[in-house]
């Protein structure tokens with residue numbers, strides 16, 4: 001293998017966390033774009049919007065009033081995809097297989113300031129969001145009905161976000177979702193075989209190589225994983241082998257907030273726009289007796305490819321075959337690193 | 341379990357072909373939509389567009405002239421994601437794992453008429469597309485470098501389609517993509533255990549139940565699978581246990597074309613728009629010695645949810661957890677069946 005092969009020719013890379021592959025076609029970045037352009041709204045928003053159902057003091061759709069919150073505010077989703085009071089049932093009629101799924105869905109406002117996003121907040125302000133994530137993981141996880149807590153954010157209209165007020169969501173449920181289940185299996189198999197953390201060992205390799213690391217501080221590394229799918233996908237990984245976000249102390253929570261701040265700011269600079277993405281934290285199930293194999297991490301999946309208006313479409317081949325990317329992880333790292 | 345449970349409460353359903361789950365939240369269809377609206381172009385297109393690189397007689401980006409084709413025309417993709425002349429290499433450096441991937445990518449024009457889509461073509465015209473798919477599967481498959489042939493179509497700007505001229509793609513490659521690999525495993529395991537086709541047995545159950553079937557003719561059934569992810573996802577399944585599209589004779593090819601015609605016409609009527617989707621055929625690998633466990637099928641994944649401008653976003657929870665849908669397969673069937 002020549003050192004340039006991965007930068008020049010189509011190949012597939014293995015995702016050690018899911019056990020799946022991504023097709024990489026570096027030469028394809030050269031094709032001209034004739035497809036759909038997204039509309040971008042770079043308009044500055046007011047700090048308070050009286051029509052926003054997430055702003056402090058405003059009324060939500062169900063008639064409830066938001067409190068005059070000062071930093072972070074959490075409430076149960078008014079249109080939750082998962083309910084806690086639904087009946088328990090299960091269907092196994094030949095090849096029709098279904099099971100009831102219970103859960104609790106929450107919305108978390110990151111700031112009362114309607115005009116901001118995480119990229120505009122200070123690490124100190126983001127740290128309060130991290131504290132709230134920890135509290136929610138703890139509280140929801142202690143509910144016997146809940147086994148997994150999925151923390152995520154959809155940012156930007158192009159990511160299905162219906163309100164620009166800075167907020168994320170927390171969907172917690174009885175069973176493990178598909179993606180978590182895959183990562184659970186891969187990490188467990190590795191841990192049984194090597195008695196060490198899969199992601200920890202991977203991180204060591206990345207630290208030696210210094211080819212895909214964008215930023216690091218005392219406790220966290222921000223990198224583009226070797227197997228990244230989205231053009232500017234990144235991952236924040238704790239240096240310590242921690243199964244979930246509750247393992248972080250206050251200082252680490254600040255360093256984590258700093259990492260979030262650094263990458264979201266770089267994103268906004270990349271195409272000079274409020275950068276859309278979905279982000280999420282993958283961590284240990286909450287009622288796992290054995291969760292030692294888990295190494296929690298946060299990923300950002302941003303859709304933009306070439307500019308504020310041209311995104312990567314995950315369609316035909318990607319839906320029926322495998323995810324496919326044009327620019328390599330290594331060249332995306334260079335672009336983002338230049339913006340720190 | 342009460343008969344209404346699946347229509348009223350959140351639950352998960354098992355996809356027998358991939359081994360994965362989809363979260364269904366029927367009650368959530370009631371939430372108001374405040375998010376992004378797609379722009380729709382319902383403008384009638386001319387039958388010939390001199391700026392279109394797929395119209396007959398026109399020049400493509402690489403300078404080549406399209407022939408004056410009369411029905412179907414196939415050429416090698418000018419910006420192929422897979423190449424046939426790239427070097428062979430493989431990397432296994434600890435947890436960095438990559439392999440070269442070779443292949444051939446083609447574009448298939450369904451008609452010289454720029455204004456049409458499959459929904460506007462007669463079953464006889466679509467049958468010619470089917471014949472070409474068969475020919476390509478045969479030809480590409482006989483290349484020792486190729487083990488799998490992915491036939492697909494991205495239709496509509498919202499599905500990343502850069503040119504409205506009716507066309508699809510064929511990406512063929514050395515190894516099995518993720519989704520095909522999952523379906524290979526599930527079908528093989530079932531076949532070993534039961535000595536019959538997984539999808540064939542499933543089809544029998546659907547035919548007895550008559551709850552999710554939209555249309556059938558002598559050789560094909562169009563249905564919404566029990567585990568459908570996209571709001572109006574459908575599947576065309578041959579009644580005979582056939583591993584790949586070459587197993588079809590001419591008459592069957594016509595009946596298949598008829599099934600494609602029926603569902604694409606219903607789609608266009610649903611929201612009174614040229615209905616966007618990605619469609620794809622999953623079938624046996626081309627160099628499989630044993631492919632008896634495969635039962636080929638075609639799926640349509642359309643993004644629209646409520647109208648021509650409101651789509652379902654597969655974002656945060658879907659990317660990090662599991663796919664999630666609001667309306668149930670059963671209610672989507674009723675809507676589509678009404679339009680036949």
Ligand SMILES: O=P(O)(O)O[C@H]1O[C@H](CO)[C@@H](O)[C@H](O)[C@H]1O
Pocket residue numbers: 035312313314315316317318324494499500501502
């Ligand atoms: O090949 P096209 O039509 O230019 O590109 C389209 O389909 C491909 C295959 O699904 C995707 O990888 C691209 O993101 C999409 O824009």
Ligand SMILES: O=P(O)(O)O[C@H]1O[C@H](CO)[C@@H](O)[C@H](O)[C@H]1O
Pocket residue numbers: 154159160161162375652653654655656657658664
């Ligand atoms: O809950 P929201 O923000 O209304 O909805 C958004 O996020 C959900 C979770 O990823 C998705 O299921 C929806 O398709 C998307 O529009």
